[in-house]
Amino acid sequence: MKPPRFRYTAPERLDEALAVLAELGDEAKPLAGGQSLVPMLNMRLARPSVLVDLNRIPELDGIELVDGYLRIRAMTRHRAVERSSVVAQHQPLLSEAIRYVGHLPIRTRGTVGGSIAHADPAAELPGVLLALDGAVELLSQRGERVVPAAEFFVDLLTTVAAPDELVTAVRFPVLPPNSGTAWLEVARRHGDYALVGVGAVVTIASDGRTIEEARLSFIGVSVTPVRARAAEAALRGQPVAPDTWRAAAVAVREELDPTSDIHASAAYRRSIAGVLAERALALAAQRTQEGRER
Ligand SMILES: Cc1cc2nc3c(=O)[nH]c(=O)nc-3n(C[C@H](O)[C@H](O)[C@H](O)COP(=O)(O)OP(=O)(O)OC[C@H]3O[C@@H](n4cnc5c(N)ncnc54)[C@H](O)[C@@H]3O)c2cc1C
Known part of the structure; x- marks a missing residue:
C-alpha cells in the first residue's frame, strides 16, 4: 500500500524541528531511520499530516x-x-x-x-x-x-x-565494578523480533561468592519491557551457584504474566522466560568472574 498524503520538512537545526512540533502537535511526526514509521505509513496505521525529518540535524x-x-x-x-x-x-x-x-x-x-x-x-x-x-x-x-x-x-x-x-x-x-551482563533471546529466525528476550546484570560482592545485586529485564512478555523485580530481590545475597539460577527461573515464571498472540502462547513465553533467565544469569556471573581474573 501507499502512504496517505503528507507534507515533508527537513530542518537543519534542532530549534526548527521543535518549532514545527510545537505548532502542529500530534499532526506532525518525527522521521528518524523510517524503519518502523514508513511501514506504519504504508499500512496506514499512522496518518501524520507532516513528517519532520531529523536526518539533517548534526547535533x-x-x-x-x-x-x-x-x-x-x-x-x-x-x-x-x-x-x-x-x-x-x-x-x-x-x-x-x-x-x-x-x-x-x-x-x-x-x-x-x-x-x-x-x-x-x-x-x-x-x-x-x-x-x-x-x-x-x-x-x-x-x-x-x-x-x-x-x-x-x-x-x-x-x-x-x-x-x-x-x-x-x-x-x-555504566555499571559498578564486579558486574557482568548477558543478553539472550529466542526468535524464529535471526533478525526477527524476539518472542522473548532477557537482559541480565549481575554484580558480585567483594567476597567473590555472593550476589550483591541482580537485574532481569524482559522483552516480548508484556505491552512494555518489564523487570522481574521480585525475582531480583530474591537473588540478593544468594550464592553465585547453579542452584541460585535455577531458583530464579522458577521465580521468574511465577512473576511474569505474558499474553498469547499469533506468534506464541503465554505458557510458551513463560517457560522460555525462565530458561533464558537461568542461562543469562549464569553467563553474566561467569563474565563478572572472568573480568576479575584478567
Ligand atoms: C523487517 C524489520 C525487522 C525489524 N526487527 C527489529 C528487531 O528485531 N528489533 C528491534 O528492536 N527493531 C526491529 N525493527 C525496527 C527497527 O529497529 C527500527 O529502526 C526502530 O524500531 C525505529 O527506529 P527508526 O530510527 O527507524 O525510527 P522511525 O521508524 O523513523 O520512527 C519510529 C517512531 O519513533 C518516532 N521517533 C523517531 N525518532 C524520534 C525522536 N528522536 N524523538 C521522538 N520521536 C521519534 C517516529 O515519529 C515514529 O513514531 C525492525 C524493522 C524492520 C523493518
Missing part, C-alpha cells in the same frame, strides 16, 4: 562517555553503536543486544532514538535501557526533562513523551 548524532553514563544521541544508527569500541568497553550489554535488531540494512538506517521512541515491547533497546536503569532525554520548546526508563514506557508503543517533545539522547549508566 542529534554521536556517542559520548559523560559522568558515569554513555550518552547516545537520538539519531545515532544501530550500526554505529554495534561498531563502537566505546560501547563495547563500557556497555557490553548494549553491544551484545544490538546485534539482534533486525538485519544489517535495518541497523544501518534505524536509530537509537527511534527505537526508544517507538517503544515496541519486543525491541531490544528498550529492554537494555530498563536493565541498565537508564534514562531518556526529552526536549521541547517548553524545556528539557530526563525521564528514567522505568517511567518512560507506559503501554503498547506508548511512552510519556508528548507530541511536541523529541527524544534527543538516551543515557545508559
Whole structure:
C-alpha cells in the first residue's frame, strides 16, 4: 500500500524541528531511520499530516562517555553503536543486544532514538535501557526533562513523551565494578523480533561468592519491557551457584504474566522466560568472574 498524503520538512537545526512540533502537535511526526514509521505509513496505521525529518540535524548524532553514563544521541544508527569500541568497553550489554535488531540494512538506517521512541515491547533497546536503569532525554520548546526508563514506557508503543517533545539522547549508566551482563533471546529466525528476550546484570560482592545485586529485564512478555523485580530481590545475597539460577527461573515464571498472540502462547513465553533467565544469569556471573581474573 501507499502512504496517505503528507507534507515533508527537513530542518537543519534542532530549534526548527521543535518549532514545527510545537505548532502542529500530534499532526506532525518525527522521521528518524523510517524503519518502523514508513511501514506504519504504508499500512496506514499512522496518518501524520507532516513528517519532520531529523536526518539533517548534526547535533542529534554521536556517542559520548559523560559522568558515569554513555550518552547516545537520538539519531545515532544501530550500526554505529554495534561498531563502537566505546560501547563495547563500557556497555557490553548494549553491544551484545544490538546485534539482534533486525538485519544489517535495518541497523544501518534505524536509530537509537527511534527505537526508544517507538517503544515496541519486543525491541531490544528498550529492554537494555530498563536493565541498565537508564534514562531518556526529552526536549521541547517548553524545556528539557530526563525521564528514567522505568517511567518512560507506559503501554503498547506508548511512552510519556508528548507530541511536541523529541527524544534527543538516551543515557545508559555504566555499571559498578564486579558486574557482568548477558543478553539472550529466542526468535524464529535471526533478525526477527524476539518472542522473548532477557537482559541480565549481575554484580558480585567483594567476597567473590555472593550476589550483591541482580537485574532481569524482559522483552516480548508484556505491552512494555518489564523487570522481574521480585525475582531480583530474591537473588540478593544468594550464592553465585547453579542452584541460585535455577531458583530464579522458577521465580521468574511465577512473576511474569505474558499474553498469547499469533506468534506464541503465554505458557510458551513463560517457560522460555525462565530458561533464558537461568542461562543469562549464569553467563553474566561467569563474565563478572572472568573480568576479575584478567
Ligand atoms: C523487517 C524489520 C525487522 C525489524 N526487527 C527489529 C528487531 O528485531 N528489533 C528491534 O528492536 N527493531 C526491529 N525493527 C525496527 C527497527 O529497529 C527500527 O529502526 C526502530 O524500531 C525505529 O527506529 P527508526 O530510527 O527507524 O525510527 P522511525 O521508524 O523513523 O520512527 C519510529 C517512531 O519513533 C518516532 N521517533 C523517531 N525518532 C524520534 C525522536 N528522536 N524523538 C521522538 N520521536 C521519534 C517516529 O515519529 C515514529 O513514531 C525492525 C524493522 C524492520 C523493518
